[in-house]
Amino acid sequence: xxEKLIDLLTKSVNSLTDDFDSSQMLIERPKLLAHGDxxxxxxxxxxxxxxxxxxxxxxxxxxxxxxxxxxxxxxxAGAGFINFYLNNKALTSIIQNILKxxxxxxxxxxxxxxxxxxxxVSANPTGPLHVGHGRGAAxxxxxxxxxxxxxxxxxxxxYYNDAGAxxxxxxxxxxxxxxxxxxSDSTFPEDGYRGDYIKEIADLYLNKQKVxxxxxxxxSNGDINDEELIKKFSVAxxxxxxxxxxxxxxxxFDTYTxxxxxxESGAIDQVVDTLINNQLxxxxxxxxxxxxxxxGDDKDRVMKKSDGxxxxxxxxxxxHLNKWERGFKRVINEQGADHHSTINRVxxxxxxxxxxxxxxxxxxxxxxxxxxxxxxxxxxISKRAGSYVTLNDLIDEVGCDATRYFLVARRPDxxxxxxxxxxxxxxxxxxxxxxxxxxxxxxxxxxxxxxxxTKLNQDHGYQYQTExxxxxIKKLSEFPDLVYLACMELAPHQIAxxxxxCAAEFHxxxxxxxxxxxxxxxxxxxxxxxxxxxxxxxxxxxxxGISAPNKM
RNA sequence: GCGCCCGUAGCUCAGCUGGAUAGAGUACUUGGCUUCGAACCAAGGGGUCAGGAGUUCGAAUCUCUUCGGGCGCGCCA
Numbered sequence: 001x002x003e004k005l006i007d008l009l010t011k012s013v014n015s016l017t018d019d020f021d022s023s024q025m026l027i028e029r030p031k032l033l034a035h036g037d038x039x040x041x042x043x044x045x046x047x048x049x050x051x052x053x054x055x056x057x058x059x060x061x062x063x064x065x066x067x068x069x070x071x072x073x074x075x076x077a078g079a080g081f082i083n084f085y086l087n088n089k090a091l092t093s094i095i096q097n098i099l100k101x102x103x104x105x106x107x108x109x110x111x112x113x114x115x116x117x118x119x120x121v122s123a124n125p126t127g128p129l130h131v132g133h134g135r136g137a138a139x140x141x142x143x144x145x146x147x148x149x150x151x152x153x154x155x156x157x158x159y160y161n162d163a164g165a166x167x168x169x170x171x172x173x174x175x176x177x178x179x180x181x182x183x184s185d186s187t188f189p190e191d192g193y194r195g196d197y198i199k200e201i202a203d204l205y206l207n208k209q210k211v212x213x214x215x216x217x218x219x220s221n222g223d224i225n226d227e228e229l230i231k232k233f234s235v236a237x238x239x240x241x242x243x244x245x246x247x248x249x250x251x252x253f254d255t256y257t258x259x260x261x262x263x264e265s266g267a268i269d270q271v272v273d274t275l276i277n278n279q280l281x282x283x284x285x286x287x288x289x290x291x292x293x294x295x296g297d298d299k300d301r302v303m304k305k306s307d308g309x310x311x312x313x314x315x316x317x318x319x320h321l322n323k324w325e326r327g328f329k330r331v332i333n334e335q336g337a338d339h340h341s342t343i344n345r346v347x348x349x350x351x352x353x354x355x356x357x358x359x360x361x362x363x364x365x366x367x368x369x370x371x372x373x374x375x376x377x378x379x380x381i382s383k384r385a386g387s388y389v390t391l392n393d394l395i396d397e398v399g400c401d402a403t404r405y406f407l408v409a410r411r412p413d414x415x416x417x418x419x420x421x422x423x424x425x426x427x428x429x430x431x432x433x434x435x436x437x438x439x440x441x442x443x444x445x446x447x448x449x450x451x452x453x454t455k456l457n458q459d460h461g462y463q464y465q466t467e468x469x470x471x472x473i474k475k476l477s478e479f480p481d482l483v484y485l486a487c488m489e490l491a492p493h494q495i496a497x498x499x500x501x502c503a504a505e506f507h508x509x510x511x512x513x514x515x516x517x518x519x520x521x522x523x524x525x526x527x528x529x530x531x532x533x534x535x536x537x538x539x540x541x542x543x544x545g546i547s548a549p550n551k552m
Numbered sequence: 553g554c555g556c557c558c559g560u561a562g563c564u565c566a567g568c569u570g571g572a573u574a575g576a577g578u579a580c581u582u583g584g585c586u587u588c589g590a591a592c593c594a595a596g597g598g599g600u601c602a603g604g605a606g607u608u609c610g611a612a613u614c615u616c617u618u619c620g621g622g623c624g625c626g627c628c629a
Contacts, residue, residue, distance in 0.1 A: 041571060078572045166629055287627050305627040312629045340556055341624050413557055415622055428591060437591050445588050485568060497566055511593040
């Protein structure tokens, strides 16, 4: 529809002037129904070069427009906007188009089946997932769904930092608990993790339990001095916990990659050798440095510490090289904004390998921190202090659907305040129920209609004329564009907001019109509209990973 | 001090590549169920889009600047 309009307008304008850059032409969907179904500013942008008043140009464009069967009327408004109003045939075809494509309505093939990897959550296996990880999980998973819907071959990946200093801290913490050292005790490891879950792991270990992670069984022997075993046991236990939480959050991953695997495969040594060979390193203070400033970083970074261990970012570079070698031309990393400084380093390290990896690769979506409020006070999230708002708690108390909606409905880069009491107390006022209610309400009407649903996608000849009807149809027709945009802009929150608007249009229509009327044509016409609405809501909710219940 | 993000209604937040009268939820005040699901709808009040300057037909949106908040700036990840 839009393409057709662009085509018509371009032809018209070309007959008026040779000097026309079609990129200046903006076709939009006006917010107000009174401004039509489509609108263009073209006359305004041409005013200067043609040296004529915009409204006069607008009239000329309309005069030169090829007759189209799609529009009921075309008018000039305001400073020189041209507004297009769809006729009934076009409105009906929008509905029929939705009913024809069903669960594929809104999808597109812009991805051309290219591979894309989305890495998200990637929490360290040092504690349960908290609300911040939940935000990452919700955003990352919705992005993945958006890309799938846009014709991409998506791989969801989770990266475990199971090597490095934080794992040593974890191990020491569990060992301390095995020795019955309380976190308040002065001999408890200074950088240790103090949460109660550490004690639970220690108890399991002391009771000689076994833990199975990714098919590998780790059997505790209860030996409180077996550091290596305690490490493996703790990491495996926590990974299982995290996987369980994610499963409860309706998030699944295709692949898991372990930081330790790059040590074992020698990939890290290779990266270091390459960087040394490319003469991008130097030694200072007994440490090995990488000249990341050559690639836009604000200072050089230590690769290898004076004690011989690598800093975290070398494994990160090796990991991303691995992603590149796996053939992902697009990689999106979803992570918390507190990690934003790694972006430059990872990209710099990759450039330093001189393997023709694009400068802006990989892409990043950063979500801002969440302030958690409880009992009117801010809860500081700190794994080390053991104060927590776990994702698991939220799912238990607020529900998976509501939690997902809440965490994905805001722009990733807005700092959001998650008031736990409010989310619990007002769970019935959560917008997600408003949307689901629309879906269930339509289901109830369709059930009582006594009509075969397959009859609804035949031409019934009904005239859509009320504001509520036109406004709802317009909203439904925007869905495919919106999906495309949300995907391009890596902004899944737009889907959430759209669904709320869409549900509002429906509820408004519901109170405005009766569907189950005697007059057959009216009944079929209206039912097909709400049937299409239900389909769009269902498709949208699926993109958010939220259920679309028929009853609630 | 330097870098990134943000500042929109009392509160929580939308506002698409600059467009027409800046929107929604919540809270507050009213009205609407003997008939398709009231977890709903309709109406009302509530704004210096943090302040200032610039760019242009046109700015919440782009640029600069001041102020305010968050995050990062480690041989932690």
